[in-house]
Amino acid sequence: MRISVIGCGYLGAVHASAMAELGLDVIGIDVDESKIARLQAAEPPFFEPGLPEILATATASGRLTFSTDIADAKGATVHFVAVGTPQKPGSHAADLRFVDAAVEALLPHLNPGDLVVGKSTVPVGTAERLAALVEPTGASLAWNPEFLREGFAVKDTIEPDRLVYGVRDDHAVEVLDQVYRVALEAGTPRIVTDYATAELVKVAANAFLATKISFINAMAEIAEVTGADVTQLADAIGHDARIGRRFLGAGVGFGGGCLPKDIRAFTARAEELGKGESVAFLKEVDSINLRRRDRVVDLAIDALGGSVNDRKIAVLGVAFKPHSDDVRDSPALDVAVRLKGLGARVVATDPEGIENARARHPQLDYNASLDETLRDADLVVLVTEWPEFRGLDPVATGEIVAGKRVIDGRNSYDPAAWRAAGWEYRGLGRA
Numbered sequence: 048m049r050i051s052v053i054g055c056g057y058l059g060a061v062h063a064s065a066m067a068e069l070g071l072d073v074i075g076i077d078v079d080e081s082k083i084a085r086l087q088a089a090e091p092p093f094f095e096p097g098l099p100e101i102l103a104t105a106t107a108s109g110r111l112t113f114s115t116d117i118a119d120a121k122g123a124t125v126h127f128v129a130v131g132t133p134q135k136p137g138s139h140a141a142d143l144r145f146v147d148a149a150v151e152a153l154l155p156h157l158n159p160g161d162l163v164v165g166k167s168t169v170p171v172g173t174a175e176r177l178a179a180l181v182e183p184t185g186a187s188l189a190w191n192p193e194f195l196r197e198g199f200a201v202k203d204t205i206e207p208d209r210l211v212y213g214v215r216d217d218h219a220v221e222v223l224d225q226v227y228r229v230a231l232e233a234g235t236p237r238i239v240t241d242y243a244t245a246e247l248v249k250v251a252a253n254a255f256l257a258t259k260i261s262f263i264n265a266m267a268e269i270a271e272v273t274g275a276d277v278t279q280l281a282d283a284i285g286h287d288a289r290i291g292r293r294f295l296g297a298g299v300g301f302g303g304g305c306l307p308k309d310i311r312a313f314t315a316r317a318e319e320l321g322k323g324e325s326v327a328f329l330k331e332v333d334s335i336n337l338r339r340r341d342r343v344v345d346l347a348i349d350a351l352g353g354s355v356n357d358r359k360i361a362v363l364g365v366a367f368k369p370h371s372d373d374v375r376d377s378p379a380l381d382v383a384v385r386l387k388g389l390g391a392r393v394v395a396t397d398p399e400g401i402e403n404a405r406a407r408h409p410q411l412d413y414n415a416s417l418d419e420t421l422r423d424a425d426l427v428v429l430v431t432e433w434p435e436f437r438g439l440d441p442v443a444t445g446e447i448v449a450g451k452r453v454i455d456g457r458n459s460y461d462p463a464a465w466r467a468a469g470w471e472y473r474g475l476g477r478a
């Protein structure tokens with residue numbers, strides 16, 4: 048089976064490589080020439096554990112090729128659309144320009160019987176609209192949302208925890224079953240449904256995850272004024288299997304290319320549908336999330352006696368989460384930029400995210416060396432919990448810095464150990 052994957056970003060490049068790894072013939076297509084040049088050289092254009100290996104094997108085998116020419120999609124029978132759906136500038140709605148352009152560019156190259164499969168996260172109603180463009184060619188459309196997590200994208204693609212097919216006919220189900228044969232044979236649950244449900248499953252999942260994080264961060268706000276400890280609270284409620292401990296990590300909050308823009312786009316779409324009140328709570332989820340960034344900045348001002356001006360602050364992390372170089376809507380980078388804006392001498396470090404962060408915020412100082420970042424710092428702020436940051440020894444670190452003050456923006460450290468080493472420790476939602 049030959050497939051095309053249109054859009055080779057964090058989602059598409061992994062999907063294309065993983066499908067080739069599973070034995071399909073794949074052509075990856077993107078309008079970004081430099082990205083395609085790197086992929087053709089088997090060089091991932093971003094950091095994703097496991098991707099270099101499968102990209103190298105698949106390109107060497109000849110099963111995976113890349114192109115900037117959409118005409119090269121011709122001859123494939125399944126066409127995955129994996130282009131971006133960012134937040135529309137000046138609005139909370141999703142920007143569908145890229146999806147529309149990709150589908151329109153594909154139309155002349157479709158053969159009757161082909162299946163176009165939407166993977167991008169879109170507002171409910173999009174698939175219905177695109178099907179009206181695709182069906183006159185004799186091809187059909189399915190919506191097959193993607194649930195991969197950055198940092199675990201290869202595993203999540205090869206061993207998904209569920210498959211969702213939004214379809215209008217049995218042919219689409221048969222084709223998708225062939226694509227996902229390996230996962231299905233391994234017992235992956237598959238939900239066959241209509242377009243609207245498939246589109247909504249995706250945004251509902253992300254809305255639920257965002258809500259869970261903001262819930263625990265709301266508890267952190269209460270813990271902060273009562274002397275309670277939110278990490279113990281999370282452990283205690285997390286033991287209830289109905290609640291579960293995952294995604295109850297209180298801290299500086301969620302970011303990335305998905306959760307923040309997806310809850311905003313969902314709200315905007317619900318408002319268009321006259322159902323804004325049904326998801327009005329998502330605005331609160333967003334506000335709680337953004338307040339956590341303010342909290343870290345306030346703690347920094349407090350830690351430095353009322354002003355950060357001209358003080359050296361070591362910011363540990365710029366990526367939105369560990370094991371990723373993605374800085375889209377990163378809470379870590381936002382905090383670094385705000386502290387810099389308040390006059391601090393910010394030095395930020397990250398194992399993988401510096402290049403992307405510098406492209407967006409060249410005004411910040413970055414240092415790839417953790418020791419150099421920490422050297423003579425008046426304050427250390429942990430905002431992305433990379434293992435190398437979590438593993439810092441408070442005694443040894445105390446010898447490098449100028450002032451033993453730490454803000455643990457991900458509740459990653461043992462406060463007792465840091466305090467015993469002479470540090471002023473401040474966590475989020477911890478006394």
Ligand SMILES: NC(=O)c1ccc[n+]([C@@H]2O[C@H](COP(=O)([O-])OP(=O)(O)OC[C@H]3O[C@@H](n4cnc5c(N)ncnc54)[C@H](O)[C@@H]3O)[C@@H](O)[C@H]2O)c1
Binds near residue numbers: 077131132196
């Ligand atoms: N990143 C994730 O973890 C993830 C997971 C699940 C779903 N999603 C969804 O997948 C979609 C893609 O996200 P991403 O993170 O990969 O974005 P991205 O920005 O990394 O990649 C999008 C790619 O699409 C390309 N593109 C834009 N217009 C094009 C066109 N007309 N033809 C061909 N290529 C085009 C861009 O050049 C870019 O390389 C979004 O809807 C996102 O919400 C992302």
Ligand SMILES: O=c1ccn([C@@H]2O[C@H](COP(=O)(O)OP(=O)(O)O[C@H]3O[C@H](CO)[C@@H](O)[C@H](O)[C@H]3O)[C@@H](O)[C@H]2O)c(=O)[nH]1
Binds near residue numbers: 198295296297299368
């Ligand atoms: O307890 C937690 C868990 C996560 N986060 C933060 O939440 C954000 C998102 O984390 P995660 O969901 O692991 O990363 P993504 O790669 O953005 O994945 C989400 O977004 C993808 C794109 O839609 C979906 O496919 C995934 O299923 C969904 O988990 C990050 O900033 C994390 O630091 C917390 O603050 N506390």
